[in-house]
Amino acid sequence: xxxxxxxxxxxxxxxxxxxxxxxxxxxxxxxxxxxxxxxxxxxxxxxxxxxxxxxxxxxxxxxxxxxxxxxxxxxxxxxxxxxxxxxxxxxxxxxxxxxxxxxxxxxxxxxxxxxxxxxxxxxxxxxxxxxxxxxxxxxxxxxxxxxxxxxxxxxxxxxxxxxxxxxxxxxxxxxxxxxxxxxxxxxxxxxxxxxxxxxxxxxxxxxxxxxxxxxxxxxxxxxxxxxxxxxxxxxxxxxxxxxxxxxxxxxxxxxxxxxxxxxxxxxxxxxxxxxxxxxxxxxxxxxxxxxxxxxxxxxxxxxxxxxxxxxxxxxxxxxxxxxxxxxxxxxxxxxxxxxxxxxxxxxxxxxxxxxxxxxxxxxxxxxxxxxxxxxxxxxxxxxxxxxxxxxxxxxxxxxxxxxxxxxxxxxxxxxxxxxxxxxxxxxxxxxxxxxxxxxxxxxxxxxxxxxxxxxxxxxxxxxxxxxxxxxxxxxxxx
Numbered sequence: 001x002x003x004x005x006x007x008x009x010x011x012x013x014x015x016x017x018x019x020x021x022x023x024x025x026x027x028x029x030x031x032x033x034x035x036x037x038x039x040x041x042x043x044x045x046x047x048x049x050x051x052x053x054x055x056x057x058x059x060x061x062x063x064x065x066x067x068x069x070x071x072x073x074x075x076x077x078x079x080x081x082x083x084x085x086x087x088x089x090x091x092x093x094x095x096x097x098x099x100x101x102x103x104x105x106x107x108x109x110x111x112x113x114x115x116x117x118x119x120x121x122x123x124x125x126x127x128x129x130x131x132x133x134x135x136x137x138x139x140x141x142x143x144x145x146x147x148x149x150x151x152x153x154x155x156x157x158x159x160x161x162x163x164x165x166x167x168x169x170x171x172x173x174x175x176x177x178x179x180x181x182x183x184x185x186x187x188x189x190x191x192x193x194x195x196x197x198x199x200x201x202x203x204x205x206x207x208x209x210x211x212x213x214x215x216x217x218x219x220x221x222x223x224x225x226x227x228x229x230x231x232x233x234x235x236x237x238x239x240x241x242x243x244x245x246x247x248x249x250x251x252x253x254x255x256x257x258x259x260x261x262x263x264x265x266x267x268x269x270x271x272x273x274x275x276x277x278x279x280x281x282x283x284x285x286x287x288x289x290x291x292x293x294x295x296x297x298x299x300x301x302x303x304x305x306x307x308x309x310x311x312x313x314x315x316x317x318x319x320x321x322x323x324x325x326x327x328x329x330x331x332x333x334x335x336x337x338x339x340x341x342x343x344x345x346x347x348x349x350x351x352x353x354x355x356x357x358x359x360x361x362x363x364x365x366x367x368x369x370x371x372x373x374x375x376x377x378x379x380x381x382x383x384x385x386x387x388x389x390x391x392x393x394x395x396x397x398x399x400x401x402x403x404x405x406x407x408x409x410x411x412x413x414x415x416x417x418x419x420x421x422x423x424x425x426x427x428x429x430x431x432x433x434x435x436x437x438x439x440x441x442x443x444x445x446x447x448x449x450x451x452x453x454x455x456x457x458x459x460x461x462x463x464x465x466x467x468x469x470x471x472x473x474x475x476x477x478x
Contacts, residue, residue: 025108028086029066032110035078042067051113052105054098056359058441062107064091069113073190073198073229076112080227081196083110089474090194092223094133094165097157099359100440102169102222102476109474112227114164122147122235126204128187129233133164140233149235152179155436156345164228170220172436174341177394178269178303179236181436183219188232191218191225194467204232217462222438223473225466240305242269243313244337247320247328248294252276252377252389255296256370258323259393262300263366266315270301271394272344275373278351278388278401282343285350290343291327298325298393299340347390348401354386356406358419358442362426363397363435375425376400383418385411397435420446439477447477 023031033041042048043066052061065088068079083090089109096103105111117132120140124147129140137158140151154173155161161171167189172181188202201215202208218225249255252275259271274282274297283290290297298320302312310332317328331337351357364372373389376398380387391398400422404415423433423446433439433446448456456478463470463478 023086025065028088032066032068032079032082035082036068036070036075040069040071040075042069048105048111051093051096051111054093054096054101054103054440056099056101056104056440056442058101058104060441061101061104062109064105064111065108067111067113069116071116073117073192076114076227076229077192077196077198079110079112080192080194083471084195084469087469087471089471090227091473092164092168092227094162094168095136095160097161098165098169098440099361099437100169100434101442102438102440102473103165104441104475106474109471114162114227114229117164117229122149123204124149127235128204129235130204131163131231131233133162133167133228133231135163137161137163137166144235145238147235148238150238151185151233151235152239153182153185156348163231163233167219167228167231168222169438170436172392172395172397174270174272174344174392176392176397176436177271178267183216185234186215186219186231187234189215189218189228190230192227192229194226194469194472198229199226202232206234220438222440222477224463224477225472227472239269240303240309241332241334242301242303242337243309243330243332244340245298245300245313245317245320245328245330246340247298247300247317247325248291249296249298249320249323249325251295251324252373253370254324255298256373256393258298258320258325259369260367261319261323262316263394265319266302266312268300268312268316268394269303270299270341271392272299272341273297273389273391273393273398274299274344274347275389277386278347278390281350281354281388282346285353286343286346288339288343294327299344301337301341344390347388347399351388351401351403354388355403358402358404358415359437360400360402360419360422361397361434361437362400362422362431363395364426364429364431366394366396368429368431369393369396369398372396372398372426372429372431375429376422379418379421379425383414383421385414385418387418387422392435395435396431424449441476444477 089106302309405411
């Protein structure tokens, strides 16, 4: 997957915030290695190359001085404390599945990869999971399942994305329409601050309003305020086996209008949209028997259980028919339902086979979802680029995926123009430039347009207070 940060007019090279002390690279890495176990610090260029990018493939990613792969929070603190003393940039990294360039390496800085910190402890009495940042979302779900519990946040990449990255970007997923996003399940965390101080926020308490709400400040901060080393996650009773409905529409606009109508009556556990281009990309990739002629597909699930689920699905199916659906299918077989959910989850990988990608993550209030999707279609036509689109339609979060030819400068220019226009459209509709992927480096140039000067100034004041040297993930978000 390729993105073109440098072509979007909003990116800056990922360089250190200030020069390090006048020591050679060898002297610096020798000094760092002496503080940590030798297997913790990678300096081999070939090995470090694997840690330079996330899935966005930011072309401005720098070459780090070293990659630190700690096993403990104390080792994280040691590395950050050393970086602070030398005024060297620190980029925290999870599983590398991010889609906004949020963990692109900084030239001459260090990358702290948390992939070795994988411990998971389930406390069924307080219904929490105490998790290190490198643990995968799927691993937490599996561990909770053993106790009859469930961790709801479920990004499409749940099998490969890490909890640390989920918390750092406030990740969402397919169940957000009913169950909310990552921040709704974070009860506590341990964080290493820019000076190497390890602090503990919150804990296994459902209600806690003592002091400022600092915990939520770090959720979604994308590594710019601290390095997360532990999270306390709220679990809920296991989900009921879902009933599933799939409806086919002649156009995306009809499907989007159905979403608006459904949201007035029902709150399903899942309500996903795929347009014709994404349907065909997935069918090319997986050969699942999807209807290639459909202009759009809506996937809905209900997990209220038994006859109530059947009633809810019947209501959704009726609304779809009234909104123009020409075909629908429903099932209470969880395996059949999961097969359709798998098709939706596979969209990014399937579309990637069509060319280089720029991935959008814009969101709007549900009533204006039809305007957003119709606007995206027109932007694609106007710029002459294909924009297959999938959406967490039930919460208004859409993923227009711009496909282009990275070897063709004209294709690159048209794709870049479309990328910016989609964010401008979302903002004009009162929406957001990112619903779950984060701002990272790809979208930071558009953040002021959404937040305005006063909120941007406040954001900089908070950043400067917690990271006065500007060493934490410089070049990201702000």
